[in-house]
Amino acid sequence: MIYLDLFIGFLEVGFFSFGGAYAAIPFIKDVVTAHNWLDEEMLTYMIAISESTPGPIMVNMATYVGSEKGGLIGAAIATAAVVLPAFFIILLIMVAMNKFLKNRYVKAALSGLKPCIMGIILVTGVLMILKNCGLLFNGRADILTIVLTCSIAFIYFGSRLVMKKGMNPIMLICLSAFVGIVVYAF
Structure with a gap:
């Protein structure tokens, strides 16, 4: 019976x-307290833990409550139940999108959105660089940060010229982390 309750609740x-x-x-709180799965204090702790662990809060809460009340099977049932609606909604949207993507007006609109999205991402990146280099708000430039940023950019764009595909983003992140640790630790 607990498995059915977990499934329906989540x-x-x-x-x-x-x-x-x-x-x-608030909705999670209502469902969890209505079934007496957690008391108010424990629910507060679980919300804090769910916010600080990777993944969506709803999935983290469902997994925790399910494991507390039904073990591993309960965790799987509660987690599946909380993600099933989104899964099916996305499937329906994809079916509809495939139909609409063949429409020439939709294609034209999406083609027009690509440069806008690229511009938003570019502006965000530039603002982050300017802020982290000290050029945006306080007006004092951090020369070391500027040199490191330019070096990493040179490595990335240089790798695109040499390897044609460019450096793997994960490799670039690891390289940046390593360089940051070495430079700022000493």
Whole structure:
């Protein structure tokens, strides 16, 4: 019976929680307290833990509550129940999108959006570089940060010229972390 309760309870959370994780917290609270799965204090602790661990809060909460009440099977059932609605909604959207992507007006609109999205990403990156180099808000430049940023950019774009595909983003992140540790640790 607990498995059915977990499934139905977290299926409700998955279906009716709109607006992101923080908007879902009151609904999770209602479902969890209505079934007496957690008391108020434990629920507060679990929300804090779910926010600080990787992954969506709803999935983390469902996994924890399911494992507390039904073991490994309960965790799997609660987690599956909370993600099933989103999974099926995305499937329906993809079916509809495949139909709409063949429409020439939709293609034209999406083609027009690509440069806008690229511009937003570029502006975000430039603002992050300027802020981290000290050029944006306080007006004092951190020369070391500027040199490191230029070096990493040179390595990335140089690798694109040499290897044609460019450096793997994970390799670039690891290289940047290593260089940052070496430079700022000493």
